[in-house]
Amino acid sequence: MKFDFFNESTPPLIGVDISTSAVKIVELSSSGKGSYRLEGYAISPIPKDAITDGNIVGLEQVSDAIKLAWKLLGSREKRAALALPSASVITKKMLMANDLRETDMETQVEAEANQYIPFPLEEVNIDFQVIGAAPNSPDEVEVLIAAARKEKIEDRVAAAEDAGLKVAVMDVDTYATEAAYSLVANQLPNGGKDQTVMIVDIGAVMMHINVLHDNNSVYTREQAFGGAQLTQEIQRRFGLSVEEAEIAKRKGGLPDSYESEVMQPFVQSLSTEVARALQFFTSSTQYNRVDHIVLAGGCAAIKAVDVMVQDRTQVNTIVANAFQSMSLGSRVKQNQLAIDAPSLLIACGLAMRGVD
Numbered sequence: 001m002k003f004d005f006f007n008e009s010t011p012p013l014i015g016v017d018i019s020t021s022a023v024k025i026v027e028l029s030s031s032g033k034g035s036y037r038l039e040g041y042a043i044s045p046i047p048k049d050a051i052t053d054g055n056i057v058g059l060e061q062v063s064d065a066i067k068l069a070w071k072l073l074g075s076r077e078k079r080a081a082l083a084l085p086s087a088s089v090i091t092k093k094m095l096m097a098n099d100l101r102e103t104d105m106e107t108q109v110e111a112e113a114n115q116y117i118p119f120p121l122e123e124v125n126i127d128f129q130v131i132g133a134a135p136n137s138p139d140e141v142e143v144l145i146a147a148a149r150k151e152k153i154e155d156r157v158a159a160a161e162d163a164g165l166k167v168a169v170m171d172v173d174t175y176a177t178e179a180a181y182s183l184v185a186n187q188l189p190n191g192g193k194d195q196t197v198m199i200v201d202i203g204a205v206m207m208h209i210n211v212l213h214d215n216n217s218v219y220t221r222e223q224a225f226g227g228a229q230l231t232q233e234i235q236r237r238f239g240l241s242v243e244e245a246e247i248a249k250r251k252g253g254l255p256d257s258y259e260s261e262v263m264q265p266f267v268q269s270l271s272t273e274v275a276r277a278l279q280f281f282t283s284s285t286q287y288n289r290v291d292h293i294v295l296a297g298g299c300a301a302i303k304a305v306d307v308m309v310q311d312r313t314q315v316n317t318i319v320a321n322a323f324q325s326m327s328l329g330s331r332v333k334q335n336q337l338a339i340d341a342p343s344l345l346i347a348c349g350l351a352m353r354g355v356d
């Protein structure tokens with residue numbers, strides 16, 4: 001299930017996740033037999049407020065961050081797969097006769113889109129993909145339509161191209177998460193088969209929730225909660241700038257009171273947020289339980305966060321590492337990767353589009 005505004009999605013390419021707090025780039029290659037090799041990755045911070053609500057506000061700041069990340073990556077590859085935040089994409093499934101030609105499908109998609117997209121069609125980019133045979137209807141296929149405002153796409157493309165990249169694919173962040181999750185599923189009993197799994201990506205300002213049942217997405221939701229709250233508290237307590245607080249958070253060096261008085265309470269509220277997400281999910285869907293929680297995003301790097309979440313929710317909880325069974329290129333530092341892996345899930349899913 002892919003959302004592809006540009007059709008030349010042929011490899012090679014790098015996965016570039018432009019998110020609130022940072023640009024994250026992942027480069028994969030094939031190591032044969034359907035397995036991947038992590039050639040390299042890089043993370044470069046984006047100044048506060050340059051991206052708000054998923055929109056690029058400071059174009060130059062963002063493209064500078066992309067430029068730096070690409071330099072740190074140390075690759076020659078300039079073709080990139082980007083993602084739109086799912087909040088700026090409208091998706092809908094429809095049924096179509098299974099013997100339609102491509103052009104007839106396009107006509108039907110446009111007619112359908114006209115009905116549910118709240119903007120003039122000329123301001124919108126639409127793409128669609130046949131997912132497969134329609135359940136209970138042998139003569140029809142299920143088609144996924146995705147639409148996004150052109151300006152949202154153009155902003156991202158501009159930031160990447162100003163940084164010297166060439167945009168080959170525009171995906172959706174939730175789809176990229178699902179692609180990368182297929183690698184994480186190996187960490188679960190029976191590869192996640194027949195299980196209900198809640199992926200909780202906790203970034204700087206948002207908690208992105210995506211529940212999969214039998215490895216298919218059945219539910220998504222966002223809650224305003226993220227690591228920026230912890231950063232702010234560090235700033236306030238210890239009189240640091242944002243940059244200093246971010247560094248301290250990752251590298252340590254804060255007074256002893258930090259763990260018990262600042263970090264622990266934050267992880268408590270994080271666990272409460274996850275419990276709330278669980279509650280929302282079970283009370284608003286046909287599912288009455290979740291078998292596993294997979295934590296991702298920068299906040300999943302906090303020490304013992306999985307233990308606390310599991311304690312609070314009583315659901316088996318793991319931290320996502322999509323690279324666990326990959327071979328590593330010489331540019332990758334294994335120790336640092338163990339810390340960064342959970343925040344690279346989307347970039348990894350995007351990079352997977354560059355490998356046959």
Ligand SMILES: Nc1ncnc2c1ncn2[C@@H]1O[C@H](COP(=O)(O)OP(=O)(O)OP(=O)(O)O)[C@@H](O)[C@H]1O
Nearest residue numbers: 019020021022203204205206227228297298299301
């Ligand atoms: N090692 C670490 N320890 C603690 N916190 C960390 C660590 N690494 C990153 N973070 C925090 O995680 C957050 C960034 O996570 P991530 O990169 O997933 O966010 P994002 O994708 O930019 O944001 P969003 O998903 O909200 O748009 C920041 O608040 C950062 O301080």
Ligand SMILES: [Mg+2]
Nearest residue numbers: 019020203297
């Ligand atoms: Mg994120």
